[in-house]
Amino acid sequence: MWWIIAAAAATISIIAAAAAGNEEKRVNIVVIGPRGVGKTTLATFLTTHKLPISYEQTVQQERYEVSLNESKVIILDLPGGKGEYGGWEEGCKNADFIFYLVRSDKILSDDENTISRVTSDITRFKSWNIFEQNKPHLVIIGTFLDMHPDYSKITPSNFGEYIDRFKEKDIIKRIMNIAITKGLKFSVVIGSLKSETDAQKLRSFLLNIIGIKK
Ligand SMILES: Nc1nc2c(ncn2[C@@H]2O[C@H](COP(=O)(O)OP(=O)(O)OP(=O)(O)O)[C@@H](O)[C@H]2O)c(=O)[nH]1
Ligand SMILES: [Mg+2]
Numbered sequence: 001m002w003w004i005i006a007a008a009a010a011t012i013s014i015i016a017a018a019a020a021g022n023e024e025k026r027v028n029i030v031v032i033g034p035r036g037v038g039k040t041t042l043a044t045f046l047t048t049h050k051l052p053i054s055y056e057q058t059v060q061q062e063r064y065e066v067s068l069n070e071s072k073v074i075i076l077d078l079p080g081g082k083g084e085y086g087g088w089e090e091g092c093k094n095a096d097f098i099f100y101l102v103r104s105d106k107i108l109s110d111d112e113n114t115i116s117r118v119t120s121d122i123t124r125f126k127s128w129n130i131f132e133q134n135k136p137h138l139v140i141i142g143t144f145l146d147m148h149p150d151y152s153k154i155t156p157s158n159f160g161e162y163i164d165r166f167k168e169k170d171i172i173k174r175i176m177n178i179a180i181t182k183g184l185k186f187s188v189v190i191g192s193l194k195s196e197t198d199a200q201k202l203r204s205f206l207l208n209i210i211g212i213k214k
Pocket of ligand 2: 039040041056057058077078079080
């Protein structure tokens with residue numbers, strides 16, 4: 001008889017452990033932005049700790065999954081073409097975090113093509129009503145900092161000034177304003193995905209933002 005009671009007690013403790021929330025927390029991240037800004041590179045590095053070997057334009061959404069500490073992180077990497085806005089909106093419906101990538105070097109040098117493309121993205125974001133139901137955290141990520149002429153002079157002691165300069169650009173302010181208008185939290189970071197060392201720095205910033213301890 002004692003063994004029936006012991007077996008029942010063991011079963012109850014397993015059920016109790018599951019009910020106590022030992023399941024992984026899910027974090028849904030959607031990565032969007034113009035073509036060639038580093039979306040797939042970032043999604044790959046966040047999930048595998050490796051940089052992709054070659055550039056292949058993303059033509060349909062790719063799903064990445066990784067367990068980090070106690071969280072299951074699901075990353076949706078979307079294609080960057082202008083005709084992809086419908087897919088972006090659909091993908092962002094259930095996002096906890098939206099990573100919007102732009103080239104920081106092009107923004108910091110007021111590149112007209114980049115501004116025109118980002119302006120078009122902004123017009124779309126404004127028209128989305130998905131944020132009435134879901135309030136993801138918008139993370140504006142400036143990539144390609146290694147292509148900035150000052151890159152070799154950027155150190156931890158002046159890095160903040162470059163983030164400030166990036167945030168002060170009108171086009172970035174306009175994205176931040178959309179987040180404010182739609183009631184979303186937002187963060188801004190810049191960095192590079194050229195080398196593993198650079199990618200690691202950006203990864204640390206992002207894990208901090210999404211609240212995952214390294
Ligand atoms: N120098 C430099 N190259 C980068 C950086 N980020 C990405 N790249 C390179 O840029 C190219 C495009 O990167 P992807 O990550 O595939 O770009 P994507 O945004 O996914 O592009 P689409 O799928 O076409 O929308 C690749 O050759 C990357 O190695 C960066 O910060 N600096
Ligand atoms: Mg891609």
